[in-house]
Amino acid sequence: MDTTATAEVDFDVIVAGAGIAGSVTAYRLALQGHSVLLVERGPSPGSKNLSGGVFYCRVMEEAMPGFLLSAPIERRITRNCLSFLSASSFVNLDYADDRLAQSVTAVSVLRAKLDEWLAAQCEEAGVMLMPGVRVDALITEDGRVTGIRAGGDELSAHVVVAADGVNSLLCRQAGVRGPEPLKHLAVGVKSVIGLPRRVIEERFNLSGDNGAAYAIVGDCTKDLGGGGFLYTNLESLSVGVVLRLDDLARSGESSAELHDRFLTHPATESFLRGGELLEYGCHLVAEGGLAMAHDLTRPGLVVVGDAAGLTLNTGFTVRGMDLAAGSALAAAGVVDSALKRGDYSQEALDAYPRELDKIFVGQDMRTFRRAPLFLENPHMYGDYGRLLSDIMYGVYNLDTTPRRHLAAGVGDALKNSPLALLPTVRDALAGVRAL
Amino acid sequence: MKIVVVFKWARNPLDARVSADAAVSWPGVKLAASDDDPAAMEIAVALAAGDEVVGLTIGDGDTAWAAARGAARTVVVTGTPGEADSAATGAALAEAVRRMAGVGAVLIGDSAWDYAVISALAGRLGWPAVAGVTAAACSEQGELRVTRRLGAAIQVLAAAGPVVLAVTASRAEKNVPGMKEVLAARKKPAEKIAAADLLDAAIAYRVQTQGTRFPDTPPARVIDGGDPRTACEQLIAALRVEGVI
Numbered sequence: 001m002d003t004t005a006t007a008e009v010d011f012d013v014i015v016a017g018a019g020i021a022g023s024v025t026a027y028r029l030a031l032q033g034h035s036v037l038l039v040e041r042g043p044s045p046g047s048k049n050l051s052g053g054v055f056y057c058r059v060m061e062e063a064m065p066g067f068l069l070s071a072p073i074e075r076r077i078t079r080n081c082l083s084f085l086s087a088s089s090f091v092n093l094d095y096a097d098d099r100l101a102q103s104v105t106a107v108s109v110l111r112a113k114l115d116e117w118l119a120a121q122c123e124e125a126g127v128m129l130m131p132g133v134r135v136d137a138l139i140t141e142d143g144r145v146t147g148i149r150a151g152g153d154e155l156s157a158h159v160v161v162a163a164d165g166v167n168s169l170l171c172r173q174a175g176v177r178g179p180e181p182l183k184h185l186a187v188g189v190k191s192v193i194g195l196p197r198r199v200i201e202e203r204f205n206l207s208g209d210n211g212a213a214y215a216i217v218g219d220c221t222k223d224l225g226g227g228g229f230l231y232t233n234l235e236s237l238s239v240g241v242v243l244r245l246d247d248l249a250r251s252g253e254s255s256a257e258l259h260d261r262f263l264t265h266p267a268t269e270s271f272l273r274g275g276e277l278l279e280y281g282c283h284l285v286a287e288g289g290l291a292m293a294h295d296l297t298r299p300g301l302v303v304v305g306d307a308a309g310l311t312l313n314t315g316f317t318v319r320g321m322d323l324a325a326g327s328a329l330a331a332a333g334v335v336d337s338a339l340k341r342g343d344y345s346q347e348a349l350d351a352y353p354r355e356l357d358k359i360f361v362g363q364d365m366r367t368f369r370r371a372p373l374f375l376e377n378p379h380m381y382g383d384y385g386r387l388l389s390d391i392m393y394g395v396y397n398l399d400t401t402p403r404r405h406l407a408a409g410v411g412d413a414l415k416n417s418p419l420a421l422l423p424t425v426r427d428a429l430a431g432v433r434a435l
Numbered sequence: 436m437k438i439v440v441v442f443k444w445a446r447n448p449l450d451a452r453v454s455a456d457a458a459v460s461w462p463g464v465k466l467a468a469s470d471d472d473p474a475a476m477e478i479a480v481a482l483a484a485g486d487e488v489v490g491l492t493i494g495d496g497d498t499a500w501a502a503a504r505g506a507a508r509t510v511v512v513t514g515t516p517g518e519a520d521s522a523a524t525g526a527a528l529a530e531a532v533r534r535m536a537g538v539g540a541v542l543i544g545d546s547a548w549d550y551a552v553i554s555a556l557a558g559r560l561g562w563p564a565v566a567g568v569t570a571a572a573c574s575e576q577g578e579l580r581v582t583r584r585l586g587a588a589i590q591v592l593a594a595a596g597p598v599v600l601a602v603t604a605s606r607a608e609k610n611v612p613g614m615k616e617v618l619a620a621r622k623k624p625a626e627k628i629a630a631a632d633l634l635d636a637a638i639a640y641r642v643q644t645q646g647t648r649f650p651d652t653p654p655a656r657v658i659d660g661g662d663p664r665t666a667c668e669q670l671i672a673a674l675r676v677e678g679v680i
Contacts, residue, residue, distance in 0.1 A: 010618075039614075044465070044496060112463060128621075131497065133614060153613035276454065278462075 011037040011128070012339055014148055014157040016135045016170055018045035019111075020055075021305025021324035022163030023118035024063045028332030030125040034339055037155065038119070038127050039148070041134040041164075046115030053231045053238040054213050055109045056322040059360075063325050064121060068104055072113040074233035075211025077106035079204070082316060083267070084385035085218040085228070090267045091388040101210055108211050108231045108238070109321075110192070135164070138173055138301065144344065145174065145300035158344050159335050161302050163328075166286045168307035176303060177294040182246040183376065184288030186226055189259035190240030193275035197235050203271055204232055215316065220262040223382035224251055228262050229318070230271065236278055237271065239263060242285055242318075244376075255282065286311040286320070290369040296356070297349040304331045312364060314371050315380075319364075326361040370433060377427060379419060384427075387417050436539035436573065437487050438479040439532050441556070442472045442501050443494030444524065445548035457647045466494035471544030473504065473608035478571050478600070479542045480505040482579075489538075491531055493524060493630070502620035503612035509625040510535070512633065522642045523634060525555020530633035532560060538597060540571075540579070545601035551642065557599040564599035565592060571600055587675045 015026045018040035026038040054077060060067035079096040100106070123129050139147040139154055147156035162170040166185070171177045195203075204212040211232040220228030225244035230237060241259050248255060262268055286292055292309030296302065304310075305324035312319040334352040338344050356362040390413040395406070404412070414421055443466045450464040479488050490501025490509040498511045512527050532541055543553055545566050557564035569589075570582040579594040584603065612620070656673060660666045674680045 043467070128618070130614060130617060151611065151613045153615050155614055278452070 009156040009158055010147070011035045011155065011157045013037070013159045013161060013335060014039065014155060015161040015163055016148060017041075017163035017165060017305075017307070018119050018122075018129065018131070019115060019163060019165065019305060019324065020118065020321050021307070021328045022161065023115065023122050024060075024325050024328035025161050025163060025304055025332050025335075026127045027064065027118070027122045027125050028329065029335060029339075030122065030127045032332075032336045032339075034336070036122075036127045037157070038122055038129050039133040039135060039150070040119070040129070040131045042131060044116060044131050045119035045129070046112040047131075053108045053110065053233065054106050054318070055114075056106050056317070056319055057109075057325075058105050059322050059325045059329070063329050064118075068107075071109075072117050073107040073109055075108045075206070075209050076101055076104050077108060077213045077231075078210040079206070079212040080316070081212065081214045083214055083216040083218075084388050085216050085220050085265065085267060086382075086386050086389050087219050088266075089389040089393070090216075090218075091385070091392055096205075096212075106213070108213070108233050110233060110236075110238075135170060138170055140174075140300075143299060145298055157300075158339060158342075159300055159302060159349070161304060161331060161335070162307050163304050163324075164307050166284050166306040166309075166311075168303070170301075171294075171303055171307055174298050174301055176296070176298060176301075177309070180286070180288065180292060182249060183244060184286065184292050185245045186242045186285040186287045187245060187248065187255050187282055188240060188242045188285045189255050189282045190238060190280070191259070191263065191277055192233070192279035193237045193239060193272050194235060194278045195237060195272075195275045199274070200232055200235070200237065206232065209234070215318070216262075217315075217381055218385035219265065219382075220258075220268075221381055222251075222253060222258055222261070223378070224248060224253065224258070225376060225378070225381055227315075227381075228268070230268065237275065239268065239272065242287075244287060247378075287313055289313070289371055290365045293365070296353045297346060299346045299349070300344045302331045302335060302349055302352055304328050310361060310365065312368055312371070314368050323361050323364070326359055327356060330355040330359060330361065370430070377430075379424075379427065383417060383419050387413055387419060387424075390416065436483060436579075437489070437535070437537045438483045439489045439491050439535060439538050439541045440472075440476050440479045440501055440506060441491045441528055441541060441543040442476065443468050443492045443496075443498075444528070444543070444552060445469060445546055448548055457649050459647050465496060466492075468500055469544045469546040469548055470607070471546045471602055471604045472500075474569075474604035475542040475544045475600075475602040476501060476504045476506075477608075478568070478602055479540075482540065482542075482571050482573060484573065489535060491528060491541075493527065497617075498625055499617060499620035499623070502623040502625070503617045506623070508623055511625055511627045512630050513627050515630045520642050521549055521551035522555050523630075525552045526559050526635075526638075527630045527633045528552070528556050529559030531628060532556075534628075534633075540597060541599045542568075543599065543601055545603040553599065553601050560597070560599065562597050562599050563594065564601065565594065566601040566603075568600045568602045569605055584678075586678050 012034040013029050014037045015022045018038050026036045030036045078100040082093040084091045119129050133150050135148045135150050137149045138145050145160050164170050214230035216228035225247040226242045228241050230239045241262050243255050296308050304327040310323040310327050331352050338348045394409040446464050447467050452460045488506045490506035493512045493515045502509050512531055565581050567583040569584050572580050581592045581594050583590050658666050658669045
């Protein structure tokens with residue numbers, strides 16, 4: 001089969017989806033002088049987007065130099081808190097470091113603003129942006145993707161880039177992936193709560209544009225697989241829950257009620273008090289890690305970002321946007337070469353997954369390949385939090401009875417919990433290996 | 436007849452943020468085409484009968500909206516002082532129209548999003564205005580016949596001279612432009628005019644909002660369902676009076 005296109009096309013590249021992956025791919029290719037169409041189903045880029053909001057953004061300095069200085073970032077995350085929450089207590093691993101303010105590897109973002117800014121950079125670079133267009137189907141000829149169909153219209157391109165998100169219909173249509181099992185997917189329910197800047201800085205012990213990110217497990221999901229999150233923006237907080245779909249479906253719980261329950265938990269409510277609800281919504285989240293990996297290319301087709309299953313939850317960090325940008329950089333490089341050679345075959349585009357494997361995207365996906373399985377452990381979402389709480393209670397509850405060493409206290413707490421020693425040690429070792 | 440169609444000149448009230456104290460704010464909300472804009476465009480193209488249709492907007496983002504629906508070119512007024520200021524918006528639009536020679540009619544969506552702009556536009560132009568327009572046609576003698584809806588009544592008016600027609604949509608847009616039409620539209624001419632060049636700096640256009648409050652809850656009308664036939668008749672009559680059907 002000859003997959004070297006010679007016919008005239010409407011655009012060199014059509015990118016479907018103006019999120020981070022799509023916009024960065026389009027931007028990089030336009031900088032190389034290629035004609036690029038960026039289509040977005042929302043009325044404007046970012047209008048359909050809902051993100052928890054921490055962007056590990058170092059990769060953007062390569063994708064769009066000067067990103068930190070010019071992009072609409074909210075706060076530089078200098079304080080990370082892992083919180084084990086029970087109904088009446090919490091145990092926090094709270095890490096703050098001035099060095100994080102210098103290195104700036106993580107920032108909170110509001111995607112409505114960020115995606116709009118990214119699209120504006122694309123347009124300045126020469127990308128033709130077309131919002132309000134939902135791509136209905138890929139056009140294929142002789143086994144090669146040659147364009148897109150939307151409404152009654154067809155547009156052709158040498159290469160189509162699928163950046164249409166976690167639920168990528170284009171990937172399904174191209175036979176790149178099938179429906180994901182529920183355990184690979186979660187639903188995120190999020191609120192953005194407006195608060196004065198000064199109040200946020202007082203409540204989270206922040207100054208300037210420094211910010212905090214909380215990852216919470218336990219009672220926030222009523223012991224279901226998933227977790228809670230709380231991120232500081234400049235004048236608002238992004239807060240909500242992510243619930244693994246298999247657990248949620250089994251439990252019969254309502255995701256909206258679990259979200260409301262988390263926001264009214266005393267540990268959360270104290271941060272939100274007096275705030276004004278600015279935004280509320282839900283979004284599908286990929287949680288499968290490397291297990292979700294699938295083909296990323298077909299002749300004339302490249303898949304990037306969430307559509308490629310590139311998300312990573314390590315418990316400490318929940319990543320997707322940085323992997324999206326990294327995949328976009330890799331894809332843009334390979335597509336640029338393919339366009340210059342006029343070769344859009346499977347073999348030519350397969351340089352993209354190989355490139356991904358060489359950079360942090362593929363390597364981190366492999367390094368944390370065991371994380372999703374480890375995080376499937378139901379004890380993570382209730383029993384271990386309560387165990388930690390009981391241990392700390394024993395340490396601090398000086399009720400005039402004689403104190404015992406910490407090891408004995410841990411033993412007592414274990415005896416009183418449904419957890420057994422050996423499986424707990426096994427889980428701890430598995431956690432060390434997975435994370 | 437040369438026609439100007441005004442599009443993307445208001446923000447969708449559904450996007451407004453209304454606080455508990457009824458204060459209204461528009462964080463990040465952009466001007467958008469209303470449901471009435473496509474109807475205005477459709478009538479304009481038919482009315483022009485091959486003559487020039489010019490799109491006029493104060494919106495940003497994709498300004499090729501009218502061009503994709505048949506306008507030959509677009510005039511974009513930039514930097515309108517305060518998008519919420521209906522008087523300034525109307526004045527800037529009127530001055531932009533005035534600078535185009537030979538305009539026979541200005542068509543604008545009769546949007547409930549912001550009635551004041553239409554009044555200010557017509558007032559500044561000094562042209563008659565007809566609201567609630569559902570159709571318009573030119574007779575063989577060149578007379579403009581405008582159909583408008585007033586509650587349950589349909590009225591056909593004869594209009595002479597340049598006129599502002601505020602069009603009310605009776606259905607969703609039928610022929611939404613496809614990708615190729617949008618791409619072609621972006622190649623049509625678009626002229627940008629700064630609002631500062633259109634507005635008289637000596638005039639204070641500002642509309643001052645004294646305050647906002649939640650609307651009174653209209654009293655419910657209860658129809659006795661004892662006799663289903665009578666109840667249905669009463670319901671239909673009530674819906675007609677309210678202009679729902």
